[in-house]
Amino acid sequence: MSWIRSIGLGQAGRVTRALAAFAALLFAVAACVQIPIGERVIFQPPKRSVNEQTVPRAFPQEALLKARAYGVSGANPDIQHQYVETAGGEIAVTLARAAGHDVLFVHCGGNGADRLGAGQWYTDQVLRHGNVLLFDYPGYGDTPGPLSAARLQASLPELVSFAKDQSGGAPIVYWGLSLGGQVCARMAELDPDAAAVIVEASGPSIDVMIDDVRPDWLGPFLRTRATQSIAWLNAEEALSGRDIPILIIDAGADRLLPGRLGADLADSLREAGNDTVTYRVMPERDHNASRLDPAFHPTVREFLSEALFTER
Numbered sequence: 001m002s003w004i005r006s007i008g009l010g011q012a013g014r015v016t017r018a019l020a021a022f023a024a025l026l027f028a029v030a031a032c033v034q035i036p037i038g039e040r041v042i043f044q045p046p047k048r049s050v051n052e053q054t055v056p057r058a059f060p061q062e063a064l065l066k067a068r069a070y071g072v073s074g075a076n077p078d079i080q081h082q083y084v085e086t087a088g089g090e091i092a093v094t095l096a097r098a099a100g101h102d103v104l105f106v107h108c109g110g111n112g113a114d115r116l117g118a119g120q121w122y123t124d125q126v127l128r129h130g131n132v133l134l135f136d137y138p139g140y141g142d143t144p145g146p147l148s149a150a151r152l153q154a155s156l157p158e159l160v161s162f163a164k165d166q167s168g169g170a171p172i173v174y175w176g177l178s179l180g181g182q183v184c185a186r187m188a189e190l191d192p193d194a195a196a197v198i199v200e201a202s203g204p205s206i207d208v209m210i211d212d213v214r215p216d217w218l219g220p221f222l223r224t225r226a227t228q229s230i231a232w233l234n235a236e237e238a239l240s241g242r243d244i245p246i247l248i249i250d251a252g253a254d255r256l257l258p259g260r261l262g263a264d265l266a267d268s269l270r271e272a273g274n275d276t277v278t279y280r281v282m283p284e285r286d287h288n289a290s291r292l293d294p295a296f297h298p299t300v301r302e303f304l305s306e307a308l309f310t311e312r
Helices: 003-007 009-031 115-126 149-167 179-190 206-212 235-239 261-271 296-309
Strands: 033-037 078-086 089-097 104-108 131-135 172-177 196-200 222-226 246-251 277-282
Touching: 078 149, 089 115, 089 149, 104 115, 104 149, 104 179, 115 131, 115 172, 131 149, 149 172, 149 179, 172 179, 172 296, 179 196, 179 206, 179 235, 196 296, 206 222, 206 261, 235 261, 246 261, 246 296, 261 277, 277 296
Parallel strands: 033 222, 104 131, 104 172, 172 196, 196 246, 246 277
Antiparallel strands: 078 089, 089 131
């Protein structure tokens, strides 16, 4: 005899309805479950000890003096390292200047980058376009103290002021990669004189980026969300309605952020009234490798020509 017969059809119906209601409740609860992602997950500094000397070590000048063209004849960059006092504590910075350049690029690195590592490669790539200012996030490279998104946020106003002082009135372009796209967008928000912004392999916000890398096996039931400590990393919010040239570059073969989130950011900013947003894709490049695409530097050069030297 089946269990339905043993308990009676009427009671079985009630049990079935109860099970269905319970399943629906589980589904609803699961659909509302959100996994909080905070700064300890997002910020992943390279495993290097902080140099306790007065002057940050970063990379030696010889590291950039390679047998390659920078786009400036006889480029021999002058490289200086120092600390900048900010509300978020001391921040280690590097300023690289090449003869014949006026534009200053402020670089905001990805979540695993510091001046000594990725910053060195970035400088090598970007000196052909202008001078470069790098800085280490709190807890990264030569910046002492604990890792802290709040310290990073608090340091940005003084870093913007430092960049403006170092530029000598020349145009400043804020250029961020991945996580750095969110950081540099906030820096541009603080600088009313910012000449342009470049957002590379990033997205509308850290919250959207976190959700994009959420494993597929979590399905629609478990979502991720950025905690309050990092929710301020929001390029869409920082740049919406801003009358400033913005270049957004996606890596077409990005395995870290496969959603081409730069397109979403571009659409959102255009809808907010910014008609100077340029969107490009480097089709066969992975997350950190767009700059190796033959079209990358011509794209940047064309954008800068229009952004910096066209009357608006």
